[in-house]
Amino acid sequence: MKKISLLFLLISASLFAKINVVTSYPWLAKVVQEVGGSAVHVTALASPRMDPHFIVPKPSLIPKLSRADLLVINGAGLEIGWLPPLLKRANNANINPGRKGFADASKAVRLIDKPKTVSRAYGDVHPNGNPHFVLDPHNLIPIAKMIAGKLSRVDPANKGLYQRNLSAFLQKWRAYLKQFDGQMRSCRGLNVVQYHALYNYLLKRYGIRSLATLEPLPGISPSSKHTFEVIKIIKRNHVKKILQDPYHEKKTSRFIAQKTNAKVIVLPQDVGAVSGTKTLKNFYQSISRRLCH
Amino acid sequence: MKKIFIFSIVAANALFADSDIEELKKLVMEQQKTIQALQTRMIALEETKKTAVQSSSEKESEDKPVVAEKKQTTILASTENQVPKKKKKPKRSKENLAEEDEYAAYRTSGTSIATASSSEDNAMTESQDNTSSFDQSAFLPGIALIGNMSAVSRNISNDEYANYSIPGFFGNPGELPFNEKRGFNLNYGELEIFSTVGPYIDIFSAFHIAKDELEISELYATTRSMPYGLRLKGGKLKSEFGRINMKHQHAWEFSSIPLVFEAFFGQEGLCDEGLQLQWVAPTDFYLMAGVEMMQGSNEYSFGDTDGINSMVSYLKSAVDLGDMTTLLGGITYMQGKNGFGDTKIYGADLTLRTDFNSYSSLTWQNELLYREKPLEGGIVADQAGLYSQLIYDYNQNWSGGIRYDTIFKNVPDEPEGLDKYSAMLMYRPFEFTKLRLQYSYDKSKYFAGEQKNVQEILLDLTFEAGAHGAHAF
Helix, strand or coil: CHHHHHHHHHHHHHHHHCEEEEECCHHHHHHHHHHHHHHEEEEECCCCCCCCCCCCCCCCHHHHHHCCCEEEECCCCCCCCCHHHHHHHCCCHHHCCCCCCEEEHHHCCCCCCCCCCCCHHHCCCCCCCCCCHHHCHHHHHHHHHHHHHHHHHHCHHHHHHHHHHHHHHHHHHHHHHHHHHHHHHHHCCCEEEECCCCCHHHHHHCCCEEEEECCCCCCCCCCHHHHHHHHHHHHHHCCCEEEECCCCCCHHHHHHHHHCCCEEEECCCCCCCCCCCCCHHHHHHHHHHHHHC | CHHHHHHHHHHHHHHHHHHHHHHHHHHHHHHHHHHHHHHHHHHHHHHHHHHHHHHCCHHHHHHHHHHHHHHHHHHHHHCCCCCHHHHHHHHHHHHHCCCCCHHHHHHHHHHHHHHHHHHHHHHHHCCCCCCCCCCCHHHCCEEEEEEEEEEEEECCCHHHHHCCECCCCCCCCCCCCCCCCCEEEEEEEEEEEEEECCCCEEEEEEEEEECCEEEEEEEEEEECCCCCCEEEEEEEEECCCCCCCCCCHHHCCCCCCCHHHHHHHCCCCCEEEEEEEEEECCCCCEEEEEEEEECCCCCCCCCCCCCCCEEEEEEEEEEECCCCEEEEEEEEEEEEECCCCEEEEEEEEEEEEEECCCCCEEEEEEEEEEEEEECHHHCEEEEEEEEEEEEEECCCCEEEEEEEEEEEECCCCCCCCEEEEEEEEEEEEECCEEEEEEEEEEEEEEECCEEEEEEEEEEEEEEEEECCCCCCC
């Protein structure tokens, strides 16, 4: 009994030594790990295999939140359907919105696609703008800076370490961005259609035009009428690529591909969403490879 | 005495006035300093940018802002211990730095600081639109309107059905709250209003609007900053024991409450005025304990409301069996005065849920309740029942489910094995709209000592408009 309690103490002591950071999605955890380094212990709540809008709010996620020192969310409404009840049940005052231990990545980037009028008649719109900004790797720079700032506030003792890690990451990332921009250059001017407006940040950055979404409205499953309209658009504009996320049904996009000359391209929306995308670099690498080669 | 008092007021006034002027002077001085610093910085940056543009290419737009931000932070550091109002502006410019043309952002925000401070000076000349000075519309609470309506077909006439009851259970509900009559029913509208009240309290309210009545279904305040994983809730609230009791009717999988709940607590479950304390244990797996002190106004099981007369306690835990499967279990004990003594209720619940992907899952949910209720003359009635339901969410649009209800233990001279079978098919054209077709075969109702079979088919529609929050697991 004594041994067990001693062991328990040891474990909890080693846990306390590190800052406990919880992120909503895996890619945020990767960024936190880069900036936090050895001073943080990071956990991501969502599985990358799930639709980021509809993560199952499993009770097992509650204890992770209740012991967190810092919560980093994507924001812009992406977690609205699953995180708030978990956060409420976690009874952790430190990570409530507005507290020191709460960080919203969407506040660090400039959101696009902000709707002029907001109504649910237009489907599942995000009133603050498109929340899928992770698809543009340039956005990681302001987000990493923001996370470094938050970590330094939660854990001032390691401020120097976070600053050093941040500079190292930024240097590494800028070098990688040059390489990535080069790979994406061949895609400029391409016309595509996509399942959901998931890839808009990527498309906008690299001059690719999205002519339609397979969903008639955001969050509404494809209908046959709309699908035939998409087919018409593809034929008229000689669209070659249908961008498909890994988690939705692929029947519709395959059907459209069959009726046209376009090819279905599955692009990951997060680190680990498809195989071979375990790191941030691999994740973006697989996007440029699948889309532009 | 009076004189001293007046004197002190005058003195205080003078003091305040003095310090005000001092502060303002300081503020103006500091602002001028920062403006100057920013202007010199701007000139310097413009020059460096010029030379940089000549020298080169892509990399530039990336590296520059770092320099800019570093300098920005030094400015920040020098002005850090100022009035919070001041700190905000440089911060705004810091955010803008994230943007594509960061240098331009820097310039505009720099000028915005200048214009902002000059407009502050202008404020003295009262030339502005001041109508919005006390406007609080940004603090509007979240509001949701939920409606539920149904079309019912039943093999028993309305008058006859109103006199049926579950044998051995006290009190005929008299009128059903939902799906009361054959034909069309507008069951209710529910108005939910919720908001954060301050740094320490959240408030939630649900107003149940039925024909000719408005009822406070729930209204409670919840703490948001208690330490040690604790949370306190007070007001009128739905007890959070088990699985189904805490949910409102529009969130139920079936249109009616399970039979054992109907028998023990009535059609709307256990909802009472009181205080709730919940604690989340600092463990790796989910472990939650809760205690609720209630008035005890539920007449089906308690009913003595002279004082704080009932208590509900529960323990819940969950473990993940692999990535996609969760096992959730709980135990409950409650006690409350009913006029003849203390009613004791023991409960257990078990839920097993497997998710196939984000939209499809299979959930098997069970709850068991056992009650010892003292009756007139020192007799204690032992009664127990359970329900078991299986729900299959095929995708975001379609769900189906079956439920078996039974009361398997009853008071000595009353029948046992009172069963009910239900099946439902649900279609959701959109997240916030539910259309449900439900069939139920109810063998639990008696009239004049005789068992009656009740068959019912209903179609019900639920819509949720407005700021409706996410539903829990």
